[in-house]
Amino acid sequence: MMNKKIRGVPIREYFTDLVSKKVDVEPNNPAFQCFNNRFHIYPVTKFMFMFSMSCWVIIIGILFPWSILIIWIAVFYFLLTIYALRQKQAICLWPAIIHSALLILIWLTGTIVMFTTALFSTQTFLDTFGQGHQKQFIVRFLIVLMIKTAIILLGLYLIFQLFVFNKCRKYFDHIRNADLPRALQEEATELEVIQDKS
Template identity: 45%
Template sequence: MNKEIRGVPIKKYFTNLASKDVEIEENNVAFRCVNNRFHVYAIIFIIWGILAVVMFSTALFSTQTFLDTFGQGHHEQFIVRFFIVIIIKIIIILVGLFLIYQCFVFNLCRKYFDHIRSIDLPMQEATELQDISEKNQILQSDL
């Protein structure tokens, strides 16, 4: 049972798909992509979006079905049902905000590593430090 997907053992392939470590080498066989087209994150975000639309529309048209989906259909009082629906919607929105935050951080890391790779100039002292020392000398000479 030593099957492989594109030259990577199945266990390692799925471990890489589910891991939180993002590999930045797009040439790497273990890169977290689905069918060499989409990053796993994009697929997760699309699935979340579809589920959120379905859940919100279900809650809008049939609250009982929405509550039954989460095993809370046995509640009879309106206020309890209302708060359960609101809490579940808030959780769905928080998951979406977390996914957006994760995408933002992922893209910033990608830009950072692309920038680091493209640097071929030797590191120089920061000019801000030179400006501060010059201004400090001017202030001391005025006193």
């Protein structure tokens, strides 16, 4: 099964490539670097994708058996993104970008509801997270502060993930466009050879 090929690449390589830090094309181009030019966007995208899939596995496990209704989203997201990352196909990264954008919308909706609830009823906010039994003001304040900080950090991560996936899509577009003139030149050379023979 793992020896079968998809577009000339063994299935095993689609999985082993996820943990590879190797960057074949333009590894030092600052346009495709992140974290103050310390890391190339391609390996960072792979890491974020694997982290996202780990979260999906946890969510599916927690929500089982109801998660059977949404498991197709994770499978579709996983298969298309793993294909895009191995084949460097920009168009196949769009589901990952849309997935990230939808997560940001869900986070934003939840954040507005949670922060509004905390503003008008701290007790309800604490009850939501199983901390309604706390009576001391300072403890309640610290719990609310920690939860709000965690929510904001989650949102920042999701926004950064969207940025990374989109930048990786641009990187794939860039390397495809860089290969295009060379391919056209090779095709033109082949046509000249064919014309010379006839």
